[in-house]
Amino acid sequence: MDLYFAPLACSMATRIAAYEAELPINFIQVDTKARRAADGADFMAINPMGQVPVLRTDDGTLLTENGAVLPYVADRAGRGLLGPQHGAERFRLHEWIGFIGTELHKATFTPPLDPKAGQGARDYAKSKAALRLSVLERRLAGHDFLLDGFSVADAYLVTVLNWAMFLQQDFSAAPSVPAYFKRLCARPSVGRALAEETKLYLEEQAKK
Template identity: 40%
Template sequence: MKLYFSPGACSLSPHIVLLETGLPFSTERVDLGKKRTAGGADFRSINPNGYVPALELENGTVLTEGPAIVQYLADLAPQTGLLPAVGQVERYQALGWLNYISTELHKNYSPLFKPDASDDMRANARKMLALRFSHVASHLEGRDFLAGSQFGVADAYLFTVLGWADVVKFSLADWPQLQVFRERIGARPAVQAALRAEGLLK
């Protein structure tokens, strides 16, 4: 398998999950501005949407969208417990968190990354993120992980999205649970390895 990534982007989540599974894979960096891979290919020929992540399978099939990719990877390595088995209610709780992070956190960052976004758009994005962060922090009170008693795919995604707060200068000081969560997840060997591979950790 090959993971197409951009450092610190949402592709960090499946990168972490791949390392957690121990499955063999390679990576190729993508210049999202130029839509070119490190090998010189037009990335839109791999993912027509032009954004990461994209996971190319051995048979040439390409999977896109981070939440779908991490589910696929977790199901390839069920022994890891990264996602509970089909039919277990804990699985659907984890999937619920994947969807929440995607729609309520990930998308609300968008105006903060766009240089042409208006001040009103940015202010509204920060307001919405604060509300969502409060919800997640409340859920994490007394918990180490989002769903279940062990690290899972939703935790990798939340860790990735929380990291963007530093980039857009959005302080997490009001949510100590989120800060503790970042520290806990960030200390995992697979997370450290992914950050190091993407040049985000010395």
């Protein structure tokens, strides 16, 4: 598998998942502003949205969208290593990935990180945070993970919460969320992915 990624972007969830399950994977860095991959490829020809993650599977299929990439990787790992594969809990996994992708990633944390977003967009995003964090708080107070064990949904959530930390999000009404983040960062897969991508991010910033 090849993962097209940008440092500390949402594609880091797939890196964490691959490390967690020890899946063989190649990483191809993308400059999403220049829309070019490190191997020289025109990234718009790979994903017409110009967004990471893109996963090339071993048979050459290109998969985009976290909602497809993360369950694919979970199924590749098998044995429930990255989440339930069958039954009602499988739908819970999709429920959390959908929640993280739409309600947290896009609605809450993208506008404050996007230099092109105006103050109106930022204020709108800020007004969304409390309710969404309360949903996380309800689950994470008393549970170590979003589901019974670690899953690709946790890989995605810790990736998005890393942005919240950078944004100095107010977690006073949801104290279990930063505690969860700290716990997850202590996992070798998460710690390794964060260290590697932070280094790449800083190198990228230094070039600009």
